Amino acid sequence: MSFQQGLSGLNASSKNLDVIGNNVANAGTFGAKSARAEFADMYAASINGSGASNIGIGVQLAAVAQQFTQGNITTTENPLDLAINGAGFFQVAKVLSDPGAGPNATPQLDGANLYTRNGQFKINRQGYVENNQQQVLLGHSIDANGLPSASLEPIQLPTTGIKPRMTSGVDLEFNVDARAAATGPAGATNSIDFNDPSSYNNATSVTVFNEQGDDMAVTYYFQKTGDNTWKVFGTVDGSTLQGSAAAPEPIATINFPTSGGNPTAAGGGSVLLADGSTVTNGQIPITVPGSSGPQAITVDLSRATQYGTNFGVTNLSQDGYTAGQLVGTSIDASGVVMARFSNGQSASVAQLELATFRNPQGLQALGGNAWTATYASGDPTRSAPGSGNMGVLQSGALEESNVDLTAELVNMITAQRSYQANAQTIKTQDQVMQTLVNMR
Template sequence: MSFQQGLSGLNASSKTLDVIGNNIANANTVGAKATRAEFGDLYSHAMSGTGVNKVGIGVTLASVAQQFTQGNVITTENPLDVAINGTGFFQVANVRRVPNAAADAAPTLDGPPLYGRNGQFKVDRNGFLVNNQQQVLLGYVADVNGNIVPGMAKPLQLPTAGVRPQQTSSIKMEFNVDSRAAVLSRPASNIEFENPLTYNNATSQTVYDEKGQDIALTYYYQKTGADTWDVYATANGKPLLTETVDGAEVPSRIATVHFPSSGANPVNGAPSADGQGARIVSYPGGVVSTDGRITIGVPADEARGTLAIAGIQLDMSAATQFGTPFGVTNLAQNGFAPGQLIGVTIDDTGIITARFSNGQSKAAGQIELANFRNLQGLQPVGGNVWAATFASGDASVGAPGSGNMGLLRAGALEESNIDLTGELVNMITAQRNYQANAQTIKTQDQVMQTIVNLR
C-alpha cells in the first residue's frame, strides 16, 4: 500500500463534496442543472504492458457532467416569466454599450449567443427583453403590421412607444331588417333624424380619422317598398350626403337596398318584388353595386376638429330581410385610435402579443429556441447560461413546438432539477469515503513507522 492511492481518494472525495456543495447552493436557482462527478481508476504501465497482476494507483476525476433533465414547472404571476416544457434553450446575447447611442437604437451584440433555461425576463428602458445579466433575448422580430419575419434571430423589443392610429377604410355590416315593418309613406327627402317616425330603425358605430379622432356614425333604415330600404347616415349628427329640395338643403340617402323576394342577401339573390332584381344602389349618382360594397365619405367637422375621411368601403352584402325584428349581428370597422402598451402575452409557440389601451393587439415577435446534439459539450460560463463549443456542435434553431423543440409556458418558471434530499445523502457518503481514504494513509504511516523502528 502506498500513500498515492489514499491521496487520490482524498482528492476525489473533496471534488465530490465540491460538486455536491455547488448543487445544494443552486437548489433554488431557476433553470439550474445538477452536476455529477464522474471518476476513473488509474494504473501504472510497464514498458511491455503485459502485466496481469497490476494494482491500481488511485482514482482521477474523469468529468463533471451536467444532467439536462426537465425540472419542475411552477406558475408565477409575471407574464414575462417563461418556462420551456421539453428540449431547447433560450438564446441570449451580451450587448456592447455604445457611448452616445440613440435610446431607440438597436443594441450591438457582443459575441455569439449564449444558451440557458432561465426564463426570468424583464423589459429594459428601451423595451428590449433582457435577463438578470442584462443579456438580450433573441428571436424573430415582427413588422409594423404584426407579421412574424423568420430569419436570423435578433433582439426582441416590445412596442413600448405604443401604436399609431389607423384611419377607417372599410366597414362590414351584417344586419336584418324586419320584412313585416310598415312602408313609410313620408317622402324620403323629408326624413328627420330627430324624429323616429320618419325611419324604421337606426344603429351606430365609431370610426376614426387619420389622427385617430373618433367620429360617431349613425345609420338610419327607411322602408320605402315591399323589398326596398333606403339607408341614410350621419357623422356626429351631420348628414353624410345632402340634396336640395324646393330650395332647402335636406339629408340624402347613401344607398338603396333591393332585397330578393326570399329576403336573402341582396347580392346574387332571386328577383325582388318589383322585378328589378336584388341589388344595392349607391348615391350620389345611383351607381349599381355588383358585390354589395359601396363607397362613402365622411366630411370634416371643424367644430370638433375631426378630419374628412374619403373612400370608406361599406360592405352590406350580408344584409337580410327576414320576418324577425331588426338586429345587427356584426358592425366592424378597421380603424382605431392611438394606444399605449398595457400588457403582453406569450403563447406556447413563443409568439409575443402586445396589447394596447385602444383594444388593439398585434404580434411583437417570436422567441426562438436552440438545441444541441451533445449537451455535455456545452461550456457553463456563469449566470446560468452555457456557450457552444466544438464538442457540443452547432446549434439547431427553430420556433417552439417545431421539430424536437419543446413548447413554452408563460407565467411559469422551470425549477432546478437538483434533488436536495439525494444531495444530502450523497454528502454523507462522500464524507465516509473521505474518512476511509484518510484511514488508508494513516495505516500506511503506521506500517512505515513500524519498519523504521526495527532494530
C-alpha cells in the same frame, strides 16, 4: 504501499463533496442543472514500458458532467417568465457596456450567443427582453406584414405603442322588419328628420377613425318607403352624409327581393346609390371628414335582409382603430410573442427560437445560468418551440432546478465516508512507516 492512493482518494472525495455542495446550493436556482463527479482509476506504467502495474496508484477526476434532465415546472404571475417543457435552450447574448448613441439605440452584442434554461425575463427601459444578467433574449422580429426577420436579433416590444389605422371599410349586417309601416315618401322624394324618430323606422351607429385616430360617430337611419324598398340615410357626428342639413339625401336605396333575402343575391333585389346607379356587390362609398381632407369609406350592405321579424343588427364592424399603448404581452407554446394595446388591438411582434445540441454535456458552463457551445457540444440546431424534437414553452411559469435534495444528501454521506476511509489508509500507512523507523 505509498501515500499516493490515499492522497488521490482524499482529493477525489473533496471534489465530489464540492460538486454535491454546488448542487445543494443551487437547489433553488431556476433553470439550474445538477452535476455529477465522474472518476477514473490510475495505473503507473512499468519501467520497461511493456505495460502497467496491476496495482493502481489512486483515482482521478475524469469529468464533472451536468445532467440535463427536466426540472419541475412552477407557475408564476409574470407573463414574461418562460419555462421549456422538453428539449432546448433559450438563446441570449451579452450587451456591451457601450450600448450605442442614446437610450433608444439598438444594443451592441458581443457576438457570442449564450444558452440558458432560466426563463426569468423582464423588459428593460429600451423595451428589450432581458434576464437578470442583462443578457437580451434573441429571436426573430415580425414586421407589419407578419413576416419574421431572417436573422436572430434582440426581441424588442413596441413600448411606443401602435399607430392609429384609418377606417376604410364598414360591414353592416342587419334585418329590417318586413311588417313595418312605411315612414317615408315613395319615389325620388326625400323626407326625413333625424331628430324625429317617427320619420324613420330604425337607426344604428358605428364609430370610425381618421388617419390621426380621431373617432367619429356614423349613424345609419333606415326608412321604409315601399313594400320592399328601404332608404338608408347617414350622419357623421350629427352632420348629414349626403345632401344638406335641410334636405338630406339617402346614401343608398335597398330594393329587397320578394323573398326578403340579401339584395345582391339572385331574386331581383338591388342596392342603388344616391344617383340611382346599381351597385352589384352591395358596397357603397361614403365620405367623412378627415384630418387632411375627405376620407372615403366603403360600407357593405350585401348581407342585409328583410324578414318578418324585429329589426336587429347582427354584425357591425369596421377596420380602423385609434392609437394605443402597450398594456401587456403574452407568449404562446410555439414561441409567438403577442403584444396587447390599450385600443383593444393585438399584434405578433416576435418569434422565439430554441436551440438544441447533439451533446449538451459538451456545453461549457459560464455561470449565471448560461452555457456556451464548444467543439464537444457541436453546433446548435435551431427551431421554433414545439417543432421537431423541441420542447414547448409555457408562459407564466419557470423550470425549477432538477437537483434531488434527498439523493444529494445521501451522496454527501457516502462522500464523507469515502473521505474518512481514504484518510484511514494514510493513517495506516503512517503507522507502518513508524513501525519500520522504530525497528532495531
